[in-house]
Amino acid sequence: MHNDVLGDIHIASRTLSKCEAIIGSILDKKALKRPGILAAHRLDAMDVEATKALIRQTKSQIVLNAGSAFLNMSVLRACIDVGVAYIDTAIHEDPTKVCETPPWYGNYEWTHREECERKGVTAVLGAGFDPGVVNAYAALAANAYFDRVDSIDIIDVNAGSHGRYFATNFDPEINFREFTGTVWSWQESQWTANKMFEVKRTDELPMVGSQTTYLTGHDEVHSLSANLDVPDIRFWMGFGEHYINVFTVLNNLGLLSEKPVVTAEGLEVVPLKVVKAVLPDPMSLAPNYKGKTFIGDLVKGVRDGVETELLVYNISDHEEAFAETNSQAISYTAGVPAIAAAMLIAKGDWDCHHMANVEELPPVPFIALLETLGLPTRVRDAKGDRAFDPGEFRQDRRQSARAGA
Amino acid sequence: MHNDVLGDIHIASRTLSKCEAIIGSILDKKALKRPGILAAHRLDAMDVEATKALIRQTKSQIVLNAGSAFLNMSVLRACIDVGVAYIDTAIHEDPTKVCETPPWYGNYEWTHREECERKGVTAVLGAGFDPGVVNAYAALAANAYFDRVDSIDIIDVNAGSHGRYFATNFDPEINFREFTGTVWSWQESQWTANKMFEVKRTDELPMVGSQTTYLTGHDEVHSLSANLDVPDIRFWMGFGEHYINVFTVLNNLGLLSEKPVVTAEGLEVVPLKVVKAVLPDPMSLAPNYKGKTFIGDLVKGVRDGVETELLVYNISDHEEAFAETNSQAISYTAGVPAIAAAMLIAKGDWDCHHMANVEELPPVPFIALLETLGLPTRVRDAKGDRAFDPGEFRQDRRQSARAGA
Numbered sequence: 038m039h040n041d042v043l044g045d046i047h048i049a050s051r052t053l054s055k056c057e058a059i060i061g062s063i064l065d066k067k068a069l070k071r072p073g074i075l076a077a078h079r080l081d082a083m084d085v086e087a088t089k090a091l092i093r094q095t096k097s098q099i100v101l102n103a104g105s106a107f108l109n110m111s112v113l114r115a116c117i118d119v120g121v122a123y124i125d126t127a128i129h130e131d132p133t134k135v136c137e138t139p140p141w142y143g144n145y146e147w148t149h150r151e152e153c154e155r156k157g158v159t160a161v162l163g164a165g166f167d168p169g170v171v172n173a174y175a176a177l178a179a180n181a182y183f184d185r186v187d188s189i190d191i192i193d194v195n196a197g198s199h200g201r202y203f204a205t206n207f208d209p210e211i212n213f214r215e216f217t218g219t220v221w222s223w224q225e226s227q228w229t230a231n232k233m234f235e236v237k238r239t240d241e242l243p244m245v246g247s248q249t250t251y252l253t254g255h256d257e258v259h260s261l262s263a264n265l266d267v268p269d270i271r272f273w274m275g276f277g278e279h280y281i282n283v284f285t286v287l288n289n290l291g292l293l294s295e296k297p298v299v300t301a302e303g304l305e306v307v308p309l310k311v312v313k314a315v316l317p318d319p320m321s322l323a324p325n326y327k328g329k330t331f332i333g334d335l336v337k338g339v340r341d342g343v344e345t346e347l348l349v350y351n352i353s354d355h356e357e358a359f360a361e362t363n364s365q366a367i368s369y370t371a372g373v374p375a376i377a378a379a380m381l382i383a384k385g386d387w388d389c390h391h392m393a394n395v396e397e398l399p400p401v402p403f404i405a406l407l408e409t410l411g412l413p414t415r416v417r418d419a420k421g422d423r424a425f426d427p428g429e430f431r432q433d434r435r436q437s438a439r440a441g442a
Numbered sequence: 443m444h445n446d447v448l449g450d451i452h453i454a455s456r457t458l459s460k461c462e463a464i465i466g467s468i469l470d471k472k473a474l475k476r477p478g479i480l481a482a483h484r485l486d487a488m489d490v491e492a493t494k495a496l497i498r499q500t501k502s503q504i505v506l507n508a509g510s511a512f513l514n515m516s517v518l519r520a521c522i523d524v525g526v527a528y529i530d531t532a533i534h535e536d537p538t539k540v541c542e543t544p545p546w547y548g549n550y551e552w553t554h555r556e557e558c559e560r561k562g563v564t565a566v567l568g569a570g571f572d573p574g575v576v577n578a579y580a581a582l583a584a585n586a587y588f589d590r591v592d593s594i595d596i597i598d599v600n601a602g603s604h605g606r607y608f609a610t611n612f613d614p615e616i617n618f619r620e621f622t623g624t625v626w627s628w629q630e631s632q633w634t635a636n637k638m639f640e641v642k643r644t645d646e647l648p649m650v651g652s653q654t655t656y657l658t659g660h661d662e663v664h665s666l667s668a669n670l671d672v673p674d675i676r677f678w679m680g681f682g683e684h685y686i687n688v689f690t691v692l693n694n695l696g697l698l699s700e701k702p703v704v705t706a707e708g709l710e711v712v713p714l715k716v717v718k719a720v721l722p723d724p725m726s727l728a729p730n731y732k733g734k735t736f737i738g739d740l741v742k743g744v745r746d747g748v749e750t751e752l753l754v755y756n757i758s759d760h761e762e763a764f765a766e767t768n769s770q771a772i773s774y775t776a777g778v779p780a781i782a783a784a785m786l787i788a789k790g791d792w793d794c795h796h797m798a799n800v801e802e803l804p805p806v807p808f809i810a811l812l813e814t815l816g817l818p819t820r821v822r823d824a825k826g827d828r829a830f831d832p833g834e835f836r837q838d839r840r841q842s843a844r845a846g847a
Contacts, residue, residue, distance in 0.1 A: 202694045202695070203691075203694070203695060282687065282691065283691050283695070286608075286687065286688050286691040286692070287691070287695075289607045289608070290607070290608060290688070290692075290717070290720050290721065291720040292697070292716070292717070292720055294720075298716065298719040298720055299719060300711075300712075300715040300716060300718065300719045301715065301718060301719070302715065304709075304711065304715070306705075306709065306711050306716050306719070307705075308716055308719075308720055310705040310706065310707065310709070311697075311703065311705060311711050311713055311716045312695070312697070313705070313706060314703040314704060314705045314706070314711070314713075315695050315696040315697055315699075315703055315713055316695065
């Protein structure tokens, strides 16, 4: 839909038919803005040399890594070597490890910071919705709304329903990994460890009403804690009682383990892979998904000497997302911001020539662009609940604070 | 403990070390009543010719099949061919089928009835506790207590605790099969189909207190309905809410299926076998098992022209069972009655020279013998709750009813 800005578009996957299905859907919807190249390629993105060859062959200038979390390091390596821009939407994971020590970016991506800087390679990390847009919301609040931020609570609620007994909204292997390890949060300016489902909160949220969410370990806490001077940064994810019950049973029985067990017949099997095999394919849920998602930042701090609370958020609708893209709102909110990031790099706004998490880049152009891409932002504070207005956030309060000091 | 009656004892299994462990435990406890042969043998009891050879080699006269439910047909075949007595404790199952159409015995065991009769082979089917002792309780009530029986409700409650998050008390593969198919019961003199956990009752039971049990498909309903003229025969099993929750989650997800699934990596796996691999080994539960089991028959009918209710039951204690046999009460109650059946065949009381379910054999010698083997019976009726007294049940009321007619 944005090849007027992005130019030629090449889609690559281990499974060529997946790329071709996406291209078919785009052509069916007559979504290309102007005639141009839209091509499918077979690629194992763990193979750095093959990835470099494909980048060169297609003359790509921006690589959007929307693959599994296990690919980041190989795709980033290829981009640095060739000297093209890199974007991803989630933190790197080692398939053999669950929940490493914080800050997670420090274990993988940030070890390439200096090299990106030196070679002038733009690498935008975590440019989905969460991480991604919520990082921009945090930067917006810290830079252009508050004089001092005391806490950022990122709240992610899927208030929709897929109508199945139980399913994960994306690959169960990746999904469950978020909840089986230690929950790391940044509290009182230090890392705090909790267990999953140990700490919860209930908020009255716009559009989706009263929602209970649970303290969860998540990518953005690991960069925001390093990049913003805020003592409390937490991530909260909404779960229904039914989800928690099923998760708890499977986890307590050991069925979510990535470590192999041996059956009585001597077959070595990873239980989590069997659970994945019996669960519905997340792709199959989209056509019947109903309801809305809420993702936003509840930020507390001081503005003009007054204790203030700001909620910056997006509401997305599963059925509307499916009508536009054949995907439900969870995929939609994760995928569209990465396209916005690519467009901002193409236009120059975000072509920073170093490695950056989203909160290190100008938030207003990103949020304003997302308004036009189907992801509108709203804000709620003492003045009420209203659509995001870039004019409200034009002043860099950090500069005015420094000027006043 | 009863080789004075049973003579030489040979134990056979695919895994020789299991037999040797049993023999070691017997010798440790100095439990042999008199010097005699107690020997271990390796045998695949699916191999009829090997089984026949072992019977002949050991000069066995009584074969007690305490193997898995998949072995009945091959062991029975061997016994008929050699002409020795056969005992089992549960109905035959085909590993590829779950919950066949009733009556279950009609699909397998009873197809050999005529041959046993013709060749004079004693074959006692289902001689554990349930099926087994509860069939004898039903016969006792029908033959020697009531003039007319209207209903028999067999109630099985394990009020003990193993202290683990979740475990099955015997092989999960066999255990879950009892609950994943249709629940068949005999009501108003016909087969009635229900789903598991669809129908429940709560009773105030001796020793174990108020207990909720669920209508369950079980072997004895299939023989009692054919052998006794009683319109309502039902089996009820006790489950805690936690057990039902875990079972429901696993079952709804498809993790209790015996049909293979294929993982994303192309590995073909039977989910139930993976669940079995992650659950505690049932054998490992025994040392820490605490509490009691209740198994009994609640029988309603008419006696001397009056509507009457009789409860015939046994209470067993997990810790006492473990002290005597290194097994918990569920194994104890299933295993000891089969020994009693073997002793009654050896003595002649039950050496009937045809195929019989337990309710077709004299109940009083069986129940009286179990008194001396650690499984005492109690009765409760309008006259109160008391120990079983054989003298109370000496008269065959069917004969007196016929004499009076």
